[in-house]
Amino acid sequence: MRGPERIVVAGASLAGLRAAEALRDQGFDGELTLIGDEPHAPYDRPPLSKAVLSGWLSTDHTVLPRVRDIGARWLLGTPATGVDPRTRQVSLADGRAVPYDRLLIATGTRSRPWPERQGGALHGVHVLRTRDDADRLRAALAAAPGRVLVIGAGFTGGEVASVCRDLGLDVTVTQRGDTPLGSALGGVIGGAAARWYRDAGVDLRLGTTVRTLEGDAHGALRRAVLSDGSVVEAEVAVVAAGALANTEWLTGSGLAADGRGVVCDESCRALADDGTPLGDVFAAGDVARWPHPLYPGQLLRLDHWDNAVAQARTAAHNMVHASRAPLVHRPLPAFWSNQFGVNLKCVGLPALADQVVLTQGSLDQRQFVAAYGRQDRLVAAVAVDSPRVLDGYAALIEAGAPFPPVLNATDGPDRPEPLDPAFPRPADPAPGLPSVAATPSVPSAQAVLAGHE
């Protein structure tokens, strides 16, 4: 059987670039087109909320290194506006149509904006997803505002607040839940994170939402009114309240896609809305939701760097070698964050857990490992300032090891006591901080969303 002659990648960022490189590695020598709505060459997002905001790195230095020459046609600054799987064409905002034999959807996510139009349009109200966002926010912080308000204490919110404190700026963080990072890591570890915030001098308002953002006569942000009636005077606000999948352009295409992502199977083939896999349309990266073999009964979407790279490579392999046994995408979820002077690394999916136990170190000393269990099996581990030990936990999770794990670590507690991890109840999720939610569109499946925000 003849292989594809024209491959189109929609979304020219981490997953799109790594897929393009992998396609060439797999021997694809046909026409390769990358379509990106941003004007920039692919760049790395994790530094945006860390080294870029702090001023250590300019966004010019976030360009992703190229692993190999891909000999591609680049259509940058050109949003894809639709796809017709019947005629196999992607339409572009400038009216052109690009034909394909195989299409990879890698359009990622965007920050959930401030929901109210007037408040969201005020000068000084920011989100952080793109390098343009980072340049704007960096300039706003460099102008030494009197106070910065961060809305949401997930990973992005924590990283922004941490950089603000490093820059000597006063910061207020609002969080609807009882702790920072509660949806991702639960209230036990979130409680430790709350101490990191407060020790760094952050004014942390838990169990609190922002009711309105108010500006002056020139349309510049001046204050926020919180749900408890208090007022925070701030010239800069950063909305860090979760992400939405970039799938609007797929409306009417017949693909199973909505604001939660593009549904695909475990070999990255996109599904039609009747649940049938398409042989010529694939998805990878933050935009993709799929049934992970390690977590049966779930549809997973991971807003994680490692996953974007691994899924792009699996998709590329399967796009080129469709007739052979397809590869299955089954990575152990993994991500990291740096905030308030600690390095946090996670493997597995804490949000699935019904128990957590401290296995090494101490919460108070900010150096520890916590293991998460579900129905007496180890499902995740979080290491704070102890990154080297995580590989061992990852192997145990993959092997389906019992919980609590038997480690005999020299820095472990004498009698580890499993606790309720204290995740927000599913019926009462923190807004914009994705956790576990029912998805009516896919029968007998749940969606697990694990995001950097």
Ligand SMILES: Cc1cc2nc3c(=O)[nH]c(=O)nc-3n(C[C@H](O)[C@H](O)[C@H](O)COP(=O)(O)OP(=O)(O)OC[C@H]3O[C@@H](n4cnc5c(N)ncnc54)[C@H](O)[C@@H]3O)c2cc1C
């Ligand atoms: C500030 C920040 C910090 C992060 N830090 C970490 C971290 O510490 N650790 C970690 O594991 N992960 C982190 N992440 C997450 C990580 O960056 C993402 O998982 C990764 O970028 C996903 O890559 P992607 O290619 O799937 O999606 P994206 O990087 O979102 O790229 C998708 C691209 O498609 C474009 N696009 C959208 N719609 C269209 C369209 N219709 N037509 C054409 N192009 C389109 C988008 O503009 C974008 O350029 C962070 C993310 C952010 C924003």
